[in-house]
Amino acid sequence: MIQRPRGTRDFGPSEMETRRYFESMMRSICLAHGFREVQTPTFEHTELFTTKSGPGIIDEIYAFKDKGDREICLRPELTAPVIRFFINDLTNYPRPLKLFYFGPCFRYERPQAGRFREFYQFGAEVIGSSTPEMDAEVIGLAASMLEATGLQDYRIRIGHIGILRSLLAEAGVAGDAALPILQKLDKKLYDEATPLMKGAGMSDDGIEKVIRTTQISGPIDVLKDYEGEAKVYLEEVFDILQHYGFRNLQVDLGVVRGLAYYTGVVFEVDAPKLGAEKQICGGGAYSLSELFGGEKVHSTGFGIGFDRTLIALDKEGSLPMKVRLQAYVVPVGESTRSKACEITAMLRKGGISADMDLMRRNMGKNFKYADAVGAEKVIIVGEKELETGSVNVRDMASGTQTMVSIEGLISYLGHAKS
RNA sequence: GCCGCGAUGGGGUAGCUUGGUCAUCCUGUGGGACUGUGGAUCCCUAGACUCGCGUUCAAAUCGCGAUCGCGGCCCCA
Numbered sequence: 001m002i003q004r005p006r007g008t009r010d011f012g013p014s015e016m017e018t019r020r021y022f023e024s025m026m027r028s029i030c031l032a033h034g035f036r037e038v039q040t041p042t043f044e045h046t047e048l049f050t051t052k053s054g055p056g057i058i059d060e061i062y063a064f065k066d067k068g069d070r071e072i073c074l075r076p077e078l079t080a081p082v083i084r085f086f087i088n089d090l091t092n093y094p095r096p097l098k099l100f101y102f103g104p105c106f107r108y109e110r111p112q113a114g115r116f117r118e119f120y121q122f123g124a125e126v127i128g129s130s131t132p133e134m135d136a137e138v139i140g141l142a143a144s145m146l147e148a149t150g151l152q153d154y155r156i157r158i159g160h161i162g163i164l165r166s167l168l169a170e171a172g173v174a175g176d177a178a179l180p181i182l183q184k185l186d187k188k189l190y191d192e193a194t195p196l197m198k199g200a201g202m203s204d205d206g207i208e209k210v211i212r213t214t215q216i217s218g219p220i221d222v223l224k225d226y227e228g229e230a231k232v233y234l235e236e237v238f239d240i241l242q243h244y245g246f247r248n249l250q251v252d253l254g255v256v257r258g259l260a261y262y263t264g265v266v267f268e269v270d271a272p273k274l275g276a277e278k279q280i281c282g283g284g285a286y287s288l289s290e291l292f293g294g295e296k297v298h299s300t301g302f303g304i305g306f307d308r309t310l311i312a313l314d315k316e317g318s319l320p321m322k323v324r325l326q327a328y329v330v331p332v333g334e335s336t337r338s339k340a341c342e343i344t345a346m347l348r349k350g351g352i353s354a355d356m357d358l359m360r361r362n363m364g365k366n367f368k369y370a371d372a373v374g375a376e377k378v379i380i381v382g383e384k385e386l387e388t389g390s391v392n393v394r395d396m397a398s399g400t401q402t403m404v405s406i407e408g409l410i411s412y413l414g415h416a417k418s
Numbered sequence: 419g420c421c422g423c424g425a426u427g428g429g430g431u432a433g434c435u436u437g438g439u440c441a442u443c444c445u446g447u448g449g450g451a452c453u454g455u456g457g458a459u460c461c462c463u464a465g466a467c468u469c470g471c472g473u474u475c476a477a478a479u480c481g482c483g484a485u486c487g488c489g490g491c492c493c494c495a
Contacts, residue, residue, distance in 0.1 A: 006486065059419085060493065077495080105495080110419080113488065114495085121495065276490060305495035332454050367456030382454060396456075
């Protein structure tokens with residue numbers, strides 16, 4: 001027996017129905033927000049990701065040399081490929097350019113609950129500028145998508161790295177020097193951040209203020225004691241989101257996302273039920289394109305961990321029903337088999353999901369099968385009924401049976417569908 | 419890459435401590451009782467000790483290693 005590779009999954013029919021259901025739900029919400037879908041290759045030049053995240057990530061991705069000696073890797077995320085695509089081919093589209101995507105990503109990491117080596121990411125980017133409206137649009141899209149899934153227990157936390165950065169800058173720690181400190185603060189490793197800040201020449205007062213700031217969270221008025229551009233900006237973003245009708249959002253200045261290319265608003269969503277791997281969404285405003293050799297353009301985007309979102313929904317017991325077969329066609333005997341084929345074909349052309357007996361089983365077994373696969377109706381094709389051009393339609397839930405003419409069958413089943 | 423726990427038919431399990439009949443039971447699959455009517459019941463059939471090495475007269479059971487999964491670290495979605 002050949003096992004599937006570590007950290008990968010097979011998805012059975014019911015699982016795929018669920019996955020496709022949520023995938024198309026999210027897709028239609030993106031379309032409703034005026035985003036358009038793109039798709040990029042599943043593998044890229046390794047350089048794309050090392051440029052974005054540093055050489056260290058090679059340890060965590062599927063990277064290899066192809067037969068032409070090129071450094072290739074399976075994509076670990078989708079923001080970098082989309083920005084690459086933008087620089088390569090989409091720079092002349094009207095802005096803001098609003099894109100979304102869905103697809104598998106790969107990471108070479110130790111699998112555990114909610115973490116796989118192949119996982120699916122659904123995400124969106126708005127490319128073009130940096131305004132509160134744009135950031136609010138993106139956060140609003142993420143919030144709408146999660147809301148639509150019916151997920152109950154999750155928190156959307158929004159911060160702005162400008163607030164911490166300016167505090168550090170005031171204390172004389174600016175630019176790249178601030179990065180290692182921000183990374184520690186992101187993980188709430190104060191014991192490690194403090195010596196770094198001391199080493200950078202910051203006063204005890206300054207250090208304390210920085211640490212206190214990362215612990216600020218709650219409704220927007222927790223910002224009232226702060227001032228500066230970033231604070232005003234964040235308030236504007238919240239104001240717009242209020243007008244969009246979102247209420248379940250909170251400020252959390254501890255959301256730092258310690259990566260160099262984030263420039264402004266940053267946000268994360270987590271579902272506490274998931275344990276260690278609880279983050280289901282992350283994003284923010286960033287500036288990446290110039291790193292890849294393009295013009296400098298501001299963007300805001302996010303990625304949703306599709307698998308984790310489904311796991312969270314499953315834990316809440318709110319994964320939906322299975323898709324049901326509308327009609328199962330049973331020929332009563334040898335003599336009506338070909339007529340049953342005709343009827344099945346007719347139903348399928350008429351948009352009714354239909355299946356028929358392929359195993360030449362007797363009636364009793366066929367009913368058991370129809371029940372087991374959850375068919376709504378069984379169409380009984382027998383000689384007696386055919387004499388009047390009709391078939392018997394049995395409703396599997398109620399057990400009631402109705403004679404329906406073959407011509408009227410599609411509209412009968414179509415109405416019964418509701 | 420690190421620490422800990424685990425792995426028995428498709429799914430769920432008993433057996434493992436204290437090695438010793440044909441490996442337990444439930445469910446699901448296929449067939450039959452039921453040659454024009456399901457969800458019940460009964461019968462039959464097929465189906466498993468993750469893999470390798472070792473200890474032993476004898477290993478599902480004990481030891482080592484690998485693989486995979488789970489909880490966490492790292493990292494991150």
